Amino acid sequence: MERPGRLLQLSELRVRNTAYEVSLSRSLLTWKKRVSSSVYHTFKPSLCHSVAVSEIISVREEEENSSKDDGSWRKIRERQERDCRRAFTVSYVERGRNHRWRCAEVSFICPDASLCQRWVHSILEQLAALSCRPKHLLVYINPHGGKKQGNRIYEQKVAPLFAQAGVTTQVIVTEYANHARDHLRTDAELKQFDGVVCVGGDGMFSEILHGLIWRMQLDSAVNPNSPEEALQPCSLRIGIIPAGSTDCICFATVGTNDPVTSALHIIVGDSQPMDVCSVHHNDSFLKYSVSLLGYGFFGDVLSDSERKRWMGPARYDLSGLKMFLTHHYYEGTVSYLPAKGIMGTPRDSGRCRSGCVVCEYNGEAFTQKGEKYKLDESFDTESDDEWRTVRGKFLAINAASMSCACPRTPKGLSPAAHLADGTTDLILVRKCSRFDFLRHLIRHTSKDDQFDLAFVEVHRVSRFRFVPRQCQSDSDLNLPEAHKRQIFGPLCRDHPACGCSPHYSSWNCDGEVLNHTAIDVRVHCQLIKLFARGIEEMTVLEEVTSPCAI
Ligand SMILES: CCCCCCCCCCCCC/C=C/[C@@H](O)[C@H](COP(=O)(O)O)NC(C)=O
Numbered sequence: 149m150e151r152p153g154r155l156l157q158l159s160e161l162r163v164r165n166t167a168y169e170v171s172l173s174r175s176l177l178t179w180k181k182r183v184s185s186s187v188y189h190t191f192k193p194s195l196c197h198s199v200a201v202s203e204i205i206s207v208r209e210e211e212e213n214s215s216k217d218d219g220s221w222r223k224i225r226e227r228q229e230r231d232c233r234r235a236f237t238v239s240y241v242e243r244g245r246n247h248r249w250r251c252a253e254v255s256f257i258c259p260d261a262s263l264c265q266r267w268v269h270s271i272l273e274q275l276a277a278l279s280c281r282p283k284h285l286l287v288y289i290n291p292h293g294g295k296k297q298g299n300r301i302y303e304q305k306v307a308p309l310f311a312q313a314g315v316t317t318q319v320i321v322t323e324y325a326n327h328a329r330d331h332l333r334t335d336a337e338l339k340q341f342d343g344v345v346c347v348g349g350d351g352m353f354s355e356i357l358h359g360l361i362w363r364m365q366l367d368s369a370v371n372p373n374s375p376e377e378a379l380q381p382c383s384l385r386i387g388i389i390p391a392g393s394t395d396c397i398c399f400a401t402v403g404t405n406d407p408v409t410s411a412l413h414i415i416v417g418d419s420q421p422m423d424v425c426s427v428h429h430n431d432s433f434l435k436y437s438v439s440l441l442g443y444g445f446f447g448d449v450l451s452d453s454e455r456k457r458w459m460g461p462a463r464y465d466l467s468g469l470k471m472f473l474t475h476h477y478y479e480g481t482v483s484y485l486p487a488k489g490i491m492g493t494p495r496d497s498g499r500c501r502s503g504c505v506v507c508e509y510n511g512e513a514f515t516q517k518g519e520k521y522k523l524d525e526s527f528d529t530e531s532d533d534e535w536r537t538v539r540g541k542f543l544a545i546n547a548a549s550m551s552c553a554c555p556r557t558p559k560g561l562s563p564a565a566h567l568a569d570g571t572t573d574l575i576l577v578r579k580c581s582r583f584d585f586l587r588h589l590i591r592h593t594s595k596d597d598q599f600d601l602a603f604v605e606v607h608r609v610s611r612f613r614f615v616p617r618q619c620q621s622d623s624d625l626n627l628p629e630a631h632k633r634q635i636f637g638p639l640c641r642d643h644p645a646c647g648c649s650p651h652y653s654s655w656n657c658d659g660e661v662l663n664h665t666a667i668d669v670r671v672h673c674q675l676i677k678l679f680a681r682g683i684e685e686m687t688v689l690e691e692v693t694s695p696c697a698i
Pocket residue numbers: 349350351352392393394395396439440446449450464552554556557561589590592593656657658659660
C-alpha cells in the first residue's frame with residue numbers, strides 16, 4: 149500500500165461522542181481515538197481506523213432539516229441542525245467475508261462549520277483527482293436473465309450507489325436478444341461514456357463483448373475475420389452486475405457474485421485486463437470467448453439446457469445430469485500451439501490473484517512479441533513444427549481462458565488459469581467409463597486435482613484448432629440447416645437403445661451455442677478491461693482494512 153505521505157488535513161473531530169484525531173493524506177483517511185493516559189504512547193489498534201482514499205465512495209455535509217416546528221421543540225431542533233451543519237459523512241468500501249464489499253459510513257462532527265467545509269472540500273478534491281473513476285456509464289439490463297431479476301437488482305441495489313457516488317448513467321433495458329450487441333456495434337455514441345455496464349449473465353456479457361470489440365475493429369480498420377490479425381484493444385472498461393445463471397466471468401474476476409460488490413468495483417474505477425479468444429471457421433469470424441469454449445459435455449449441457457430456459461439456473465443441473473448419463477463421446481483432431489516464453493503452467497499451485505505477477509510478466513512478453521512481429525515481417529512466431537496434434541475420442545474438450553470459477557465449482561474448470569496471461573488451458577478428456585468421468589467431474593468441487601487422471605490432459609496454449617472426424621477430409625462443417633438438425637438433435641433420441649454416439653457435439657462459447665464444429669481459436673492477450681481487480685488475497689485484505697497499526 150502507498151505510504152500516507154504529506155498530511156492535507158489534521159483535526160480533532162468527534163465520531164458520535166468520542167474525540168478522534170482525524171487526518172487526510174493523498175492516499176489515506178485515518179481516525180484515531182484520543183487517549184489521554186500517559187501510559188499509552190501509541191494508539192491501541194482497535195482505536196485507529198483508516199480507509200484508502202481510492203476506496204472512498206462519497207463525502208457529504210449533513211443536510212439541514214427545514215423544520216416548521218416551534219415551541220420548546222424548536223430549540224432542540226435548532227441545536228440538532230447546528231450539529232448537522234457541522235458534520236460530514238464519508239461513505240467507503242468495507243470488506244466483508246468471501247470477497248464481498250459493502251458501503252460503510254462514518255460521520256465526523258466538527259467544532260465549526262468552516263472546518264467542516266474545508267474537510268469536505270479536501271476529500272472531494274482528492275476524489276476528483278482519481279482519474280480512473282468513471283463519471284458517465286452506459287448500462288444494459290437483460291430483464292430475462294437468470295431469475296429475471298435484472299431490473300430489480302439494478303434499481304434497488306446499484307442505481308442508488310451510482311447516484312451517491314455522482315456517477316451518471318444512460319440505461320437501456322434490452323427488448324430482444326442481441327439488442328445490446330447491435331446497439332454497441334453501430335448506434336451507441338461511445339465517446340461520451342467512460343465504460344459499459346452489463347446487468348445479466350455470461351450470455352449478456354458476451355453480447356457486450358461482441359458489440360464493443362467489433363466496434364473497435366471497425367473504427368480502427370482491422371479485419372476481424374482473419375485469425376492472423378492482431379486485434380485493437382478496447383478502450384472502454386466493462387462492468388458486470390451479476391444477474392444471470394452461472395455468472396462465471398463475474399465470479400472469477402471479483403471472487404463473488406454480488407451486485408453491490410460489483411457496483412463498488414465500478415465506482416472506485418478498478419481495472420482488470422482480460423484475454424479474449426477469437427473463434428474462426430475457415431477464415432471467417434464466428435465468436436469471441438473469455439471464459440469457456442467447451443465441446444462434448446459442456447456443449448451438450450448447454451444445447452440441452454436452452455430448451456429448458458423456463459426453469460432458470462436449475463436447467464444446468466438437470467441437463468448436466470442428463471448428459472452425464474447419456475455419456476456421449478466425439479471423435480476428432482485437436483491441434484494446438486503450446487504457449488512459449490511464458491511463466492506458469494496449468495498444474496501450478498499458485499492462483500491468479502489481484503496484481504498477478506504471471507499476468508504482468510506474460511502481458512509484457514506478448515506486447516514485445518507483437519512489436520517484434522511488426523518490425524520483422526519474417527519473424528515466425530508460429531512455425532508449423534511447433535504445432536502438436538492429438539487424435540482420438542473425447543468426452544469433453546474444454547478451453548478455459550480463465551479459471552471459470554463459479555458457485556458450481558469455486559476453484560474452476562482450470563484452477564491455475566490466468567485472466568490476462570495471453571493463454572488458454574486446453575483440457576482434453578478422453579473417452580472413459582462413466583465412473584471415471586464422474587470422478588473427474590466431482591474433483592471440480594473438491595481439493596483433488598481434476599487433471600491427475602490418466603484420461604485427462606491439459607496444455608497451456610496460445611492457439612488451437614479442432615476438426616471433428618467426419619469432416620476431416622474437407623475440414624469444413626458448414627451444413628445446411630436441415631442436415632445440421634439431423635446431426636445435432638435427434639440422432640440418439642430417435643434410437644435411445646442403440647448405444648451409438650452422435651457424430652457431432654456443439655461448442656459452448658461462454659454460454660452461447662456455436663453453429664460450427666470445426667474451429668480455429670486464437671488468444672488475444674489483454675484485449676479488454678473489466679471494472680474489477682481480480683480476486684484479492686487475504687493478506688491484501690488485512691493490509692487495507694482498518695484497524696491500522698502505527
Ligand atoms: C457431480 C458434480 C458436478 C460438478 C461439475 C462442475 C462443473 C461446473 C460447470 C462450470 C461451468 C463454468 C463455465 C461457465 C459457463 C457459462 O458461460 C455458461 C453460461 O452461463 P449463463 O447461463 O450465461 O450465466 N454456463 C454453463 C453451465 O455452460
